[in-house]
Amino acid sequence: MAPLLQVDNIEVYYGVIKALKGISFEVNKGEIVALIGANGAGKTTILHTVTGLLKPKTGKVIYNEKDITKTPAHKIVTMGMAHVPEGRRIFSQLSVLDNIKLGAFTRKDKDEIEQSLKYVYERFPRLEERKNQIAGTLSGGEQQMLAMGRALMSKPDFILMDEPSMGLSPLLVSEIFDIIKVINEGGTTVLLVEQNAKKALSIADRAYVLETGTIALSGNAQDLMNDESVKKAYLSE
Amino acid sequence: MEFLSAIIAGISLGSIYALIALGYTMVYGIAKMLNFAHGDVIMVGAFMMFIALTKMGLHPILCIIFGTVICTILGVVIEKLAYKPLRKATSLAVLITAIGVSYFLQNSAQLIFGAGSKTFTSLFGSGNISLFDGQIIISHNTIVTICVSVIIMIGLTLFINKTKTGRAMLAVSEDKGAAQLMGINVNKTISITFAIGSALAAIAGALLCSSYPILSPTTGAMPGIKAFTAAVLGGIGSIPGAMIGGILLGVIENISKVYISTQLSDAIVFGILIIILLVKPTGILGKKMNEKV
Structure with a gap:
């Protein structure tokens, strides 16, 4: 089965600064996939490119077997993709x-x-x-x-969440992550961006580790949690 | 009684300012730009109505509809041709473009209609109503102006707060990116805003020229700038602010004319603009600007 979302070698620029240096990853139907990495690694940029708020210079974004690289953001919503942006951005x-x-x-x-x-x-x-x-x-x-x-x-099939734990107390963070899990169990695929790598890996099926615009590591969330380099860099152990 | 007359005339003038100020403030709220060509749309509207009345011999109501439709299209076209390509440009570039559009409209009008001024015939008849044994005389124009403005303001408030499109406008004015994520077409919303603003400008043109019947290519400039002052007074970006600011400014201007000096009234009005910018730049109902990080 083709993946629900396939991001193929995208490069995104902010003016002359290259924020994403050829990122490829995929999300399968029903999964929770986490993107983890430090500040400035490009996590939010990836989400913005997927939902159409930013357009990549090269590369493709394929959703439900449709090329949505050039589709405007307001149309992508109608295809069943929802984005919970960083900093909430409620009205x-x-x-x-x-x-x-x-x-x-x-x-x-x-x-x-x-x-x-x-x-x-x-x-x-x-x-x-x-x-x-x-x-x-x-x-x-x-x-x-x-x-x-x-x-x-x-009523999304696919929901992107950007730093849902940001600025929340540990108790609330747990509550929010429980809800993400419930939403996923209801059949919605989740792409989760988090600085709180431990929490993200604990509910994710798979994860990608980002470092300054490239994917440094990827794999099963459980395996990544036990990976020595991940532990050292992101799980502060 | 003289005071009451001055107030009523001021409210009438102020409601015209308010209608124009609504266009300024809505466009500012949504596109974050000052559309200094807005005043000239009033002039275009008034000329269209003038032609419809004198050359085509249409019924006054049809004249107003004709002018309003033309201005609505004009507003959308101006936005598409002049401002849309500058969506990502600096605000100074957009401001200069708006001034350019303003000159373009004024000079085109001069080319087409000539530089001389024309006498505009009131679209609402020329009768008067006298109250208190003739101590207060109110013209039909004044009554129509106030009634039309009140109806439009109520309608607009309901439209913004009760319809989906209205709420989309509020969403876009607060956060374009988040609005897009809701599936709101930002470009379409901006077009709708320009359309509404320009339609209001055309109606304001009809009311203005019916009360002050001199029509020339620069007719829109002064009321445009005063309406801008009104929008700043009420708090730019705020719709109720534009209504309050407009009416307040009209009353202040008229009272200055009656009790202080006709020549000084404009100086007083613009003096208010300077004082507000110094003391409370956000205006009466303006919200504090949150700088996004």
Whole structure:
């Protein structure tokens, strides 16, 4: 079976700076794949290139056997891909409910949207309690939940999460990772970018280790967790 | 009673400023640019209505629709040709382009319609209503201006807050990238914003020239700059801010005219702009700018 997402030798530039120096990886249906690596390794750049916010100079992004390298970001969403961006990027001036509804922007069927809304509220009861609150007044953890709930509203087959643990207390981090696991068990494929390598590897099936724009290592998450060089560099043991 | 008359006339003038300021503030909110050609769209709209009325002999309502449609298209075309290629350029380049578009519109109008001024016939009749035994006289223009502005402002507020497109506009104005991730077409949203802003400018043109019936290629320049001042006063980027700022500015201008000096009224209006920029650059309802890291 062809992989759900295939990234083929992409190079991405910020002006003259080469941020990704030929990255290739794949994500299979049903998997949780983690991209780990230090700050500035290019993890977020990869996600932005996959969802179309950035365009690669060379290389291809293939999703569901379709070449989406040149597809604009707003169309990629309609193909069943959702992106929970780094720093949440919720619409802080709008209410929680408006934020969630914007996640279903491309969907037409009102009943199905209502069902998705119920699903999101079940997953994140806190969002229902605060649905009329202005999103900018939520706590960090709640904002992360909102960003995830908003992404789920597009009913994605594939969800990309960028640093969901950023700035959260250890307890909340565990809660968020449990939810990622549940979302995955529901049939959604997950591509997870994390600096918290230990947590990411603990729920991932496979992982890629990034170093300054190239993939340094890849493999089974369990194997990587036991790899001496990974342990030393990313698991602070 | 003189004071009350001055206030009513000020509210009428201010609602015109508010309609224009809405275009400034919406475009600023979404495209993060100051469209200094916005004032000249008013002039184009007024000329179109003038031609429709005098040369084509259309009914006033049809004249307004004709001018509004032309301006809506014009706004979208300006955005596509002049501003869209500069989406990633520095804001200074966009600003200079906007000034260029403004000159282009003024000079094209001069070429087509001549530099001389024309007398615009009110589209709303010339009658008056007198209250309190003739102590207050309100023209039909004033009443229509205030009513039309209020209806448009309520309609626009409902549109922004209740429709999907409106909420998409708010989302784009806050975070273009995140909006795209929701499946919102940012370019389309910007086009819609320019279309709405330009349509409001055309209506403002009809109201303005019906009350102040001199039409020339530079007719839009002064109200455009004053509406910009109103948008800054209310807080640029804020829709209710533009409404409040516009009406406030109209009232201040008119009261200055009545009680201080006609010649000084413009100086007072622009003095307000300077004071706001010095004291509270975010305006009355403006939000604090969060610098993104």
